[in-house]
Amino acid sequence: MSFAWAKPYEPTSPFMKWMDQRLPVPRLVYGAIGGGYPVPRNLNYFWNFGVLAGLALMIQIITGIVLAMHYYSFTGGAFDSVERIMRDVPAGWVLRYVHQNGASFFFAIVYIHIFRGLYYGSYKAPREMVWLLGLVIYLLMMATAFMGYVLPWGQMSYWGAQVITGFFSAIPVVGEPLRVFILGGYAPDQAALTRFFSLHYLLPFVIAGVTILKIWALHIPGSSNPTGVDVKNEKDTLPFHPFYTAKDGFGIGVALIIFALVVYFFPYSLGHPDNYIEANPLVTPAHIVPEWYFWPFYAILRAFTVDFILPAKLWGVLAMFGSILLLFFLTWLDRSPIRSTSYRPVYKIFFWILVVDIMILGLCGVMPAEQPWIALSQICASYYFAHFLIILPLVSKFEKPRPLPNSISESVLHGEKDESRPYGLAPSGSTTAPQPAE
Amino acid sequence: MVRIIGFFVGAGFVFVLLWSLVVNGVDYFRNPPEHAAYYYFHKDPREAELPSDGMMGKFDRQQLQRGFQVYKEVCAACHGLKYVSFYQLTDLGYSDAEVKAIANQWATEVPSVNPDTGEAATRKALVSDRFPSPYPNETAARAANNNAYPPDLSLITEARHDGANYVYSLLTGYADANTYRNAEGKPVPNDAKPPQGLHFNPYFANLNIAMPAPLVSDGQVTYADGTKATKDQMAKDVAAFLVWTAEPTLEARHRAGWAVLIFLLVATVLAYMAYRNIWATAKRQVAVRGPLDPAFRERMDEAKADSGIAG
Amino acid sequence: MATVEQTQPRMPGEPTPAEAGDPGVRRRDFINIAAVSFAGVGAATAVAPLLMQASPSADVLALSSIEVDISKIQPGQGIKTSWRKQPVFIKQLTPAEIQAANAVKMSELRDPQTLADRTKPGKAQWLITLGVCTHLGCVPLGIGEGETKGDYGGYFCPCHGSHYDTAARIRKGPAPLNLHVPDYEFASDTVVRIG
Numbered sequence: 001m002s003f004a005w006a007k008p009y010e011p012t013s014p015f016m017k018w019m020d021q022r023l024p025v026p027r028l029v030y031g032a033i034g035g036g037y038p039v040p041r042n043l044n045y046f047w048n049f050g051v052l053a054g055l056a057l058m059i060q061i062i063t064g065i066v067l068a069m070h071y072y073s074f075t076g077g078a079f080d081s082v083e084r085i086m087r088d089v090p091a092g093w094v095l096r097y098v099h100q101n102g103a104s105f106f107f108a109i110v111y112i113h114i115f116r117g118l119y120y121g122s123y124k125a126p127r128e129m130v131w132l133l134g135l136v137i138y139l140l141m142m143a144t145a146f147m148g149y150v151l152p153w154g155q156m157s158y159w160g161a162q163v164i165t166g167f168f169s170a171i172p173v174v175g176e177p178l179r180v181f182i183l184g185g186y187a188p189d190q191a192a193l194t195r196f197f198s199l200h201y202l203l204p205f206v207i208a209g210v211t212i213l214k215i216w217a218l219h220i221p222g223s224s225n226p227t228g229v230d231v232k233n234e235k236d237t238l239p240f241h242p243f244y245t246a247k248d249g250f251g252i253g254v255a256l257i258i259f260a261l262v263v264y265f266f267p268y269s270l271g272h273p274d275n276y277i278e279a280n281p282l283v284t285p286a287h288i289v290p291e292w293y294f295w296p297f298y299a300i301l302r303a304f305t306v307d308f309i310l311p312a313k314l315w316g317v318l319a320m321f322g323s324i325l326l327l328f329f330l331t332w333l334d335r336s337p338i339r340s341t342s343y344r345p346v347y348k349i350f351f352w353i354l355v356v357d358i359m360i361l362g363l364c365g366v367m368p369a370e371q372p373w374i375a376l377s378q379i380c381a382s383y384y385f386a387h388f389l390i391i392l393p394l395v396s397k398f399e400k401p402r403p404l405p406n407s408i409s410e411s412v413l414h415g416e417k418d419e420s421r422p423y424g425l426a427p428s429g430s431t432t433a434p435q436p437a438e
Numbered sequence: 439m440v441r442i443i444g445f446f447v448g449a450g451f452v453f454v455l456l457w458s459l460v461v462n463g464v465d466y467f468r469n470p471p472e473h474a475a476y477y478y479f480h481k482d483p484r485e486a487e488l489p490s491d492g493m494m495g496k497f498d499r500q501q502l503q504r505g506f507q508v509y510k511e512v513c514a515a516c517h518g519l520k521y522v523s524f525y526q527l528t529d530l531g532y533s534d535a536e537v538k539a540i541a542n543q544w545a546t547e548v549p550s551v552n553p554d555t556g557e558a559a560t561r562k563a564l565v566s567d568r569f570p571s572p573y574p575n576e577t578a579a580r581a582a583n584n585n586a587y588p589p590d591l592s593l594i595t596e597a598r599h600d601g602a603n604y605v606y607s608l609l610t611g612y613a614d615a616n617t618y619r620n621a622e623g624k625p626v627p628n629d630a631k632p633p634q635g636l637h638f639n640p641y642f643a644n645l646n647i648a649m650p651a652p653l654v655s656d657g658q659v660t661y662a663d664g665t666k667a668t669k670d671q672m673a674k675d676v677a678a679f680l681v682w683t684a685e686p687t688l689e690a691r692h693r694a695g696w697a698v699l700i701f702l703l704v705a706t707v708l709a710y711m712a713y714r715n716i717w718a719t720a721k722r723q724v725a726v727r728g729p730l731d732p733a734f735r736e737r738m739d740e741a742k743a744d745s746g747i748a749g
Numbered sequence: 750m751a752t753v754e755q756t757q758p759r760m761p762g763e764p765t766p767a768e769a770g771d772p773g774v775r776r777r778d779f780i781n782i783a784a785v786s787f788a789g790v791g792a793a794t795a796v797a798p799l800l801m802q803a804s805p806s807a808d809v810l811a812l813s814s815i816e817v818d819i820s821k822i823q824p825g826q827g828i829k830t831s832w833r834k835q836p837v838f839i840k841q842l843t844p845a846e847i848q849a850a851n852a853v854k855m856s857e858l859r860d861p862q863t864l865a866d867r868t869k870p871g872k873a874q875w876l877i878t879l880g881v882c883t884h885l886g887c888v889p890l891g892i893g894e895g896e897t898k899g900d901y902g903g904y905f906c907p908c909h910g911s912h913y914d915t916a917a918r919i920r921k922g923p924a925p926l927n928l929h930v931p932d933y934e935f936a937s938d939t940v941v942r943i944g
Contacts, residue, residue, distance in 0.1 A: 041720060066799055070806075083521045083592075086687070088807040091798035093687045094694070238720055246713040246781075249788065253706030260702055264695025265493045268596065276597035276684075277589075286643065306458040319451050326447075332440040371466055378459040382452045389448025393441045403742075525811045566811035701794075705787040712784035 003038045003222065005234040006031070032219060038237035039244055040225035042412045046120075047223070048251035049113035054211065055252060056106035061204050063099040071151065073197040075190050078153040079278045097267040103145050104270045105259050107293035110138065118330075119351060121228055121339030126221045128331045133214040135327055137207055142294070144203040147196040149291060150188070154275035159288045161188040161196075170317040187281060227411050228339025229404055236408035287368055295365030296358050297323060300384070302369050303377040319381065326388050333388060336396035338404070346399040350391055357383045475630035479620050481611070481640040483603035488678045490602070496689055497682055499531040504661050505679025506530060508672050511659050512652050513591065514545065516583065518571030521592035522683050525565050529686055538565050546570045584635050586648030595677070596684045602677050604641065609673035611641040612651040813944050819875070820939035827892040829880055832931065832943050836880030838892045838904070839941065842915060847873055849902065850916035857920075860927045864916045867930050877941065878917045878928035882906040889913065889928075904928065 009030040011017045020027055030036045070089050072081035085092035114134070117123055123131035146164060150157045165188065168179040184191030222231060231237055238244070262269065270292055274285045290298055297320050304315035326333075341348050357380045364377035405411035489498045506527070509519070524541040528534065547560035548570045563570060571590065573579035579587050595601030615631045615638035632638045636646040653669045661667050681688070805813075815832050819839060822828055827840030842850070847864065855861040864873060880888050884906065890896040891904035891913070899905030900921060901914035911922030918927040933943040 062799065066802055069802070080521070084806065084808065086685075087521065087523075087526070088809075089802050090804050090806065091801040092806070093685075093691065094798045095802060097691075242716050242781075243720060246709075246716045249784065250706065250709040250713045253702060253709045257699065257702045257706060260695065260698045264691055264698060267691075273597050273599050273601065276593045303455055304458055306454075306461045308454050308457060312458070315451075315454055322447070322451065326444065329440050329444060333444055335441075371462070371471070374462060375459055378455045378462070382455045382459075385448045385451040385455075389444040390452075393445065523808065523811065525807065566808070701791060705784070705791055708780065708784040708787050712781045715778070715780050 003231065003234075003237065005237075006038050007036050007239060009034075009036055032215065033245070034241045035239040037219065037222075037240040038231070038234075039223050039240050040231055040236055040408050041238045041243075042225050042227065042408050043223065043244070043247075044226050045247075045251065046112070046116040046226075048248055048255075049109050049116060051248045052109045052251060052255050053106065053113055055255070056102060056109055057204065057207060057211070059102050060099060060106060061208070063095050063102065064201070064204065067095055067099055068201060071197075073151065073194050075153060075193055075279070078151060078193065082152045094263075097263045101259070101263050101267060101270065103148065104291070104293065105255075105262075106141065107145070109255070110141065111293070114138070115355065118354075119341045120224060120226060121334075121336075121341065122224050123331050124334070124339050125331070127218065127224060129217040130214055131331065132328060133210055133217060135324070137210050137214065139324065140203050140207045140210065144200055144207070145291065145293065147200040147203075149275075150193065150196050151200065152275060153193065153279045155277045155279055155283075155285050156272050156275040156288070158188055158279035158281065159285055160290055161192060163288055164290075165192075167317045167320075170311070170314045172314070224339065225408055226340060226342065227405050227408060228343070229406075229408055229411070232407050233409075289366050292362070292366070295363070296361035298365035299361040299373075299377040300381045302365075303374065303381040305374060305378075319385070323381075323384060326385075330388070333393050334396045335393065336399070336401070338401040343402040343404055344399060345402060347392070347395050350387060350395060353383070354387050357387070475627060475645060476643070478622075478624055479618075479626060479630065479640050479645055480643070481607070483600045483607040483641060484610075486603050486606035486674050486677050488602055488674065488681060490678065490681050490688055493692065493695075495692055498678065500663055500665075501675050501678045502530045502682050503532070504663065504665060504671075505675035505677070505682075507662065508659050508676040509591070509679055512672075513676065514569075514572065516572055516579075516588040516649075518573075518588075518590040519569040519592050519683060520571050520590050521568065523566070523568050524563060526686055529682070534565075541565050541567065544570070546572050549574070584648060588649065591680055591683065593684045595680045601684070602681045605680055606673050606677040607641040608639060608647075609651075609653050609676070610670060612637060612639050614638065615646075814942060815944060816936060816940050816942050818939060819941055824874065826894075827876075829892050836888050837931065837943060838876075838878050838880045838917070838928070840876045840892060842874045842876055844874075846902065846915040850914060850918075853914065853916075853918075859919050859925065862916075862918060862927055867916055867918075867927070869933075869935065872935065875941070876915075876917060877933050877943065878930050881929070882908065882911055882924055883919065883926040883928065884909055884911055884922070884924040 009020070009027040011020050011026065016026060019025075067085065070081060070085045070092065072078055082096065085096050087093075089095075117131060117134070146160070150161045161183075165179050165183055168182060169175040171178065180186060182192075183189070184195060222237075225231075272289060272291075289295070300323050301316040301320040304312045304319060306312055308315070310318075336344060336347070338344055341351050361377060361380045361384065364373045364380065367373040489496055489501070509517075524537055524544075527537045527540060532540070541563040544563045546563075548563050548567050550559055550561040551557070552559040573582065576587055589597075595605060598604045615626045618626055618638065618640070620640075626638065630645055632646040636648055637650055638645060639647045653672050656666075656668045658669075659667050659672060665671065685691075813833060815830075817828075817830055817837075817839060819828075819841075822839065822841045824841045825843045825846075827838055830837050830839065850864040855863070864876075867878075868875060880892065882889050885908065887906050887908040889904040889906040889911070891898040897905050899912035901912050903915045903917055904913040905911070906913075906922065906924065909923050911924035912920050913924075913928060914920050916927075919925070931943055933941055936942045
């Protein structure tokens with residue numbers, strides 16, 4: 001694990017030596033995020049988003065635990081308990097706005113973090129496990145966010161729960177009994193609300209556990225870097241503390257400014273007004289839409305409008321889940337030995353088309369299910385699946401990449417162009433075979 | 439193997455999607471859908487320009503008191519305010535004694551139990567109570583209002599898009615469907631005209647609202663502070679009041695927000711300076727040797743030429 | 750052989766070669782300390798709402814004061830009502846009970862207080878106390894019609910046998926203090942405001 005030149009932990013004070021011999025937690029921390037963890041020196045700001053995601057998780061857990069002291073998971077009183085938090089509990093309004101907008105903050109950070117991974121090939125060997133664990137966290141986040149949104153028991157809470165649990169009934173044969181089992185009833189009601197509260201409280205701790213596994217998995221090969229070239233020697237790295245603790249501190253400051261702007265001045269901007277109406281099982285809102293972080297998937301779901309062997313609803317559900325599941329196979333779909341898209345000029349074009357495509361899908365997700373949004377979501381969903389399952393394998397097999405830099409330190413010191421070598425040649429000064437990302 | 443299966447799955451989804459696109463497209467061009475009346479006649483809310491708007495928004499307590507008076511005299515007969523407690527009215531500038539009087543004299547009484555017989559009864563509201571709803575439940579509310587349910591107003595400005603402006607526009611937006619023309623001069627078609635018991639209001643989502651215009655004339659309410667009670671003024675004041683009922687902590691939020699933002703800006707600037715300080719020696723320091731060595735560069739160029747890769 | 754000559758980065762706190770001859774110069778790292786201090790202050794401030802939320806909320810505080818109508822209570826009668834979710838005994842004492850309370854010597858009392866100490870001037874017949882035994886918190890008997898009043902004609906706690914007299918002072922049994930008299934005032938002759 002880690003690199004040969006990593007500084008070992010050397011406690012000086014007698015207490016720390018005593019601690020180190022009995023429960024070496026300080027040693028663990030030192031080796032993970034302290035001076036004992038070498039990190040490539042050329043990381044850009046996109047590498048801040050992992051720590052920011054951890055911060056967002058902590059904010060959600062802390063505010064969530066405190067809010068749970070006032071929330072009442074009874075269908076006849078849940079909405080009222082949230083209003084009590086907003087009006088009567090001292091500082092309750094801050095906690096609620098932070099928790100409510102903190103979920104959006106968490107997803108925004110994680111999406112940028114995922115796109116970083118896609119662009120820089122962080123999912124490639126030897127970091128496949130890091131990528132897979134990250135996707136597990138993403139799925140847990142989606143489940144947690146969905147259940148959390150149900151808790152205030154507003155109109156969108158109730159009808160969102162109806163729609164999402166309705167997906168299960170699309171499964172042939174077992175679908176409807178499964179849906180009733182999940183809800184503990186025929187429609188979202190008291191049973192669903194209390195079990196969602198229990199699971200919503202539990203899952204973030206599961207996320208925290210998987211995050212620890214992910215950091216462990218990452219620290220075996222160490223962090224990747226924007227060039228995708230492996231670390232070769234001490235000159236390529238810097239100790240995590242103080243260099244990246246300082247950079248992360250700055251990044252946290254910037255992120256919190258944006259977060260504070262939303263929480264204190266635009267706290268309603270990301271939500272939906274219908275969730276300020278108490279749940280009414282007999283009245284459906286004019287447009288049921290999930291929160292913004294689910295919009296692209298909602299668009300994919302609604303893009304399938306025509307039965308073709310299978311009913312359209314089942315196609316939509318399969319495609320929606322498929323769009324996330326295919327990411328688990330990304331490492332094996334993309335066979336390019338070059339990690340960073342900076343050196344893959346052909347793939348780069350498709351990457352940016354994908355980014356724009358997903359944003360358009362997001363827009364389609366919030367719009368009503370009418371033309372032209374349906375047509376647009378059909379076109380964009382086609383591209384999404386084509387990109388990962390058809391274009392990416394072909395492009396990665398046939399494209400000619402740009403030359404890579406010899407090493408990280410050379411690319412930092414002199415700029416990448418001056419230092420690059422043609423792919424396939426050994427870096428000068430090394431006696432080992434060429435260094436593709438394998 | 440993964441790629442082969444993936445290719446077919448991807449091709450499958452793409453095919454079904456493009457098939458749906460074609461079928462929908464053909465249907466669209468054969469039978470183009472018509473826009474509903476909403477499309478032609480619904481109007482977006484007008485700006486009420488309340489003092490609580492914007493990042494520096496504050497409440498005008500005089501206005502809130504006027505708005506409360508409008509609510510009490512015009513709206514409270516049908517609309518509840520169940521998330522507001524009487525003790526919150528001290529926020530509006532009323533004294534404790536005035537709030538106690540308001541609660542005690544509130545027209546609707548609070549449900550309670552007769553202490554002697556145990557039967558359901560009502561009692562006068564206390565300061566610690568919430569505003570009692572005019573109807574005991576939704577069924578009673580609908581029965582008294584031609585099957586329409588007057589919504590509770592505590593959160594109305596948050597429960598409608600652009601809520602404060604919506605309330606203001608709605609209250610001043612009633613029009614005669616027979617003479618109304620939209621911006622393009624189109625008259626209201628017969629099937630969009632209000633049926634018996636409904637009233638035309640282009641700001642309402644369904645164009646025809648069950649509530650008759652509540653503000654019918656200037657001077658409907660006599661303001662305690664002497665302000666002229668035009669319909670526009672009353673609509674603005676009650677909209678401002680309803681912004682307060684939805685979020686009494688708005689001013690605290692803005693105040694805390696500026697304090698937090700300024701603190702964070704300073705802290706971030708300091709953090710950036712510390713970051714640059716720490717990194718000052720970690721970036722570009724080089725001695726002119728190694729890759730800038732002309733001999734090495736020659737070998738590089740040769741290797742590039744050999745393998746036919748452009749630089 | 751291509752090598753890159755490069756000095757290793759200087760750790761914060763380490764003197765540069767120029768400064769090495771001048772120990773104690775830490776100018777350039779002051780900014781680090783300033784940044785960390787600011788962050789620390791921010792973190793401490795962020796804890797404030799987390800602690801504040803645990804205080805009683807506004808709706809609980811609104812019930813911290815209640816008004817009770819005492820016009821229906823006859824001399825010798827009492828009512829039990831609820832204040833801050835605890836039982837309160839409001840009793841109108843008979844002249845005989847007042848006399849009995851005043852006749853007790855202070856030296857006999859575990860918790861010496863006169864009846865005058867425990868009532869409002871001019872309203873000595875109105876005894877308002879918490880209905881919570883000062884031993885371990887049970888609700889004593891004696892306020893209702895027919896309930897046993899104990900050996901001293903006041904209240905009797907059945908849990909461990911504490912006897913209170915007509916002024917609700919402890920006379921016998923394990924309770925250490927007299928029944929607590931909450932803050933109250935007469936809003937009028939017929940209405941008492943407690944709390």
